[in-house]
Amino acid sequence: MNNIKAIFKREFAAYFATPVAYVFIVIFLFLMGVFTFYIGAFYERNQADLEPFFRFHPWLYLFLIPAIAMRLWSEERKTGTIELLMTLPVPTYQAVVAKFLAAWCFTAVALVLTFPMWITVNYLGAPDNTVILASYIGSLLMAGGFLAIGSCISGITKNQVIAFVVSVVICFLFLLSGFPLVLDFFRGWAPQAVVNAIASFSFLTHFESIKKGVIDIRDLIYFLALISFWLYANVVVIENKKAG
Amino acid sequence: MTEKTEKPVIEINSLVKHFGPIHAVRGISFTLRKGEVLGFLGPNGAGKSTTMKMIAGFLEPTAGTISVCGYDILENPIEVKKKIGYLPEGAPLYGEMTVTAFLNFIADVRGMTGKSREDRIEEVIQKINLQSVRNQTLETLSKGYKRRVGVAHAILHDPEILIMDEPTDGLDPNQKHEVRTLIKEMASEKATIISTHILEEVDAVCTRAIIIASGKLLFDGTPAELLAKSTNGKLDDVFREITTKFHAEQGMLLAS
Numbered sequence: 001m002n003n004i005k006a007i008f009k010r011e012f013a014a015y016f017a018t019p020v021a022y023v024f025i026v027i028f029l030f031l032m033g034v035f036t037f038y039i040g041a042f043y044e045r046n047q048a049d050l051e052p053f054f055r056f057h058p059w060l061y062l063f064l065i066p067a068i069a070m071r072l073w074s075e076e077r078k079t080g081t082i083e084l085l086m087t088l089p090v091p092t093y094q095a096v097v098a099k100f101l102a103a104w105c106f107t108a109v110a111l112v113l114t115f116p117m118w119i120t121v122n123y124l125g126a127p128d129n130t131v132i133l134a135s136y137i138g139s140l141l142m143a144g145g146f147l148a149i150g151s152c153i154s155g156i157t158k159n160q161v162i163a164f165v166v167s168v169v170i171c172f173l174f175l176l177s178g179f180p181l182v183l184d185f186f187r188g189w190a191p192q193a194v195v196n197a198i199a200s201f202s203f204l205t206h207f208e209s210i211k212k213g214v215i216d217i218r219d220l221i222y223f224l225a226l227i228s229f230w231l232y233a234n235v236v237v238i239e240n241k242k243a244g
Numbered sequence: 245m246t247e248k249t250e251k252p253v254i255e256i257n258s259l260v261k262h263f264g265p266i267h268a269v270r271g272i273s274f275t276l277r278k279g280e281v282l283g284f285l286g287p288n289g290a291g292k293s294t295t296m297k298m299i300a301g302f303l304e305p306t307a308g309t310i311s312v313c314g315y316d317i318l319e320n321p322i323e324v325k326k327k328i329g330y331l332p333e334g335a336p337l338y339g340e341m342t343v344t345a346f347l348n349f350i351a352d353v354r355g356m357t358g359k360s361r362e363d364r365i366e367e368v369i370q371k372i373n374l375q376s377v378r379n380q381t382l383e384t385l386s387k388g389y390k391r392r393v394g395v396a397h398a399i400l401h402d403p404e405i406l407i408m409d410e411p412t413d414g415l416d417p418n419q420k421h422e423v424r425t426l427i428k429e430m431a432s433e434k435a436t437i438i439s440t441h442i443l444e445e446v447d448a449v450c451t452r453a454i455i456i457a458s459g460k461l462l463f464d465g466t467p468a469e470l471l472a473k474s475t476n477g478k479l480d481d482v483f484r485e486i487t488t489k490f491h492a493e494q495g496m497l498l499a500s
Contacts, residue, residue, distance in 0.1 A: 083297070084338075
């Protein structure tokens with residue numbers, strides 16, 4: 001536990017010791033605003049809710065989260081600090097979990113900073129705040145899913161560009177696995193049960209269902225299982241590199 | 245200089261490491277006792293760094309065993325890592341951290357707490373002469389200071405075993421002298437392994453020397469014994485003789 005805390009602290013502080021955190025947060029908030037007000041037509045809809053705001057989260061995350069995750073392991077490999085980290089008396093899984101949690105908390109900070117949106121909608125009308133809260137939680141869970149994928153991919157390569165591009169593609173497939181783009185590929189030959197299973201892997205399906213205001217235990221389990229799976233894969237990847 | 249009856253702290257048996265088709269280490273065995281300073285010599289690409297990385301637990305051996313203070317490195321990697329202070333080649337550091345923040349991070353992970361932890365960090369900062377840069381970020385430090393921070397991180401938990409990969413590489417003569425003095429000061433309480441290209445260094449700090457080339461152990465003895473093999477009293481020449489002779493034999497073997 002102490003190890004996780006120590007590495008978490010170091011990682012979290014590292015975001016704010018470099019311009020990474022500030023650039024990310026500013027871009028994140030700026031894009032959120034653009035999407036919500038212009039593309040999402042927040043005012044024109046004349047409805048007191050944050051649907052136009054949350055609707056674009058999956059798409060923003062698709063590019064912004066891999067950008068956060070790509071440095072997690074690639075950078076350590078590139079600069080050689082991974083040799084420091086892995087020769088400290090810390091089990092690999094603890095290092096993986098600590099780094100993931102630091103990145104996740106960082107995205108949580110960015111997400112919390114969108115609070116003026118919430119204030120605005122409460123000022124203009126009387127929205128259902130439980131729906132908004134559920135949407136925030138759903139959004140954070142989804143961000144965790146994207147991050148876990150990105151962290152695992154980052155462990156494979158010391159090239160951050162490769163880590164970014166591969167993560168975006170995999171996240172994209174997970175995002176759209178409930179859509180014809182992905183499903184048509186399987187429909188021709190796979191049994192219906194398999195197609196249904198793939199469809200149920202979609203980030204969007206689960207996020208949409210949480211966004212309605214009810215946090216179903218199945219959606220919760222889905223995201224937590226997804227995060228656990230990718231972090232486990234991340235540990236395997238890091239351990240395998242040791243065996244060279 | 246040490247009692248031979250004492251159990252060795254490091255025991256290495258037929259160590260082998262392959263990276264795909266490359267055989268980096270091919271059956272190295274040796275032991276190390278407390279108080280010894282082992283100089284690891286060999287041409288570039290001989291397998292020195294790979295061997296040290298395996299002892300430090302960064303790489304897993306393909307075959308063979310490494311036992312540190314009675315713990316097997318594959319069965320008990322965490323216990324082994326607790327015993328070792330390791331300075332990787334080039335002393336990589338987290339550039340955005342300050343010297344104090346970095347040492348505090350290492351102390352956290354090493355499980356150091358309370359007053360003794362504060363005292364120890366302070367003691368190491370004094371010992372390694374880092375007072376003037378303690379609040380500077382690591383990326384702004386000169387090469388010599390970076391190396392010193394690397395050394396500070398390795399000795400912070402007062403390990404029984406110190407492994408340093410080219411600790412004086414790229415330092416100016418004064419800095420080299422400082423690092424060597426430091427190693428000598430700590431030597432009696434620890435088992436130390438350093439790798440180096442500089443043969444005078446072996447004479448200056450090591451109680452024992454090992455020469456490896458192409459992943460094989462070619463010589464294991466005291467610097468004096470190594471020197472005795474020479475005809476003209478120059479370590480450089482003995483080194484060249486041993487390693488080139490081996491390479492020539494290898495070439496003949498491959499050709500036949």
